[in-house]
Amino acid sequence: MxxxxxxxxxxxxxxxxxxxxxxxxxxxxxxxxxxxxKRRLLxxxxxxxxxxxxxxxxxxxxxxxxxxxxxxxxxxxxxLADYRRLxxxx
Numbered sequence: 001m002x003x004x005x006x007x008x009x010x011x012x013x014x015x016x017x018x019x020x021x022x023x024x025x026x027x028x029x030x031x032x033x034x035x036x037x038k039r040r041l042l043x044x045x046x047x048x049x050x051x052x053x054x055x056x057x058x059x060x061x062x063x064x065x066x067x068x069x070x071x072x073x074x075x076x077x078x079x080l081a082d083y084r085r086l087x088x089x090x
Contacts, residue, residue, distance in 0.1 A: 004032055004055050007067050009083060014052035021080050022046070023070070024055070037076030060086050 004010060008024045010032070022034035025045050032053055033045040040046040063086070066079045 003027075004050060004053070007070075009056040009059065009063070009080075010034065010053045011056065012048065012052065013054050015048070017046070021084065022053075023076050023079065024053075035073070035076055036080060037073040041073050042076065056083075059083070062086065 004024050004027045006024055006026055010022050010024050012018055012020045012022065012034075020036065022036050022040070024032050025035055025042070026033040027050070030050060031047050032050055033047055034040060034053070035042050035045045060083075063079065063083050066075070066082065070076060070079065
């Protein structure tokens, strides 16, 4: 399993938020703090056990470029929406 670090994208695999896409903000080894810019903001991220989250390993260059400038919840929402759009296009 790839180590989760801040700035990666991840999908929840357990709980009421199953299959929700998040941005990883922090990892302490046991827990990760996640934000989606809508329900879970950068100021109040979701705390979730690492074993309940799956990291997305291969990201398009367009998404990697956007990750360099995330400072607002709007940036997180746009990043996640762009990732979903690219996945739907195949």
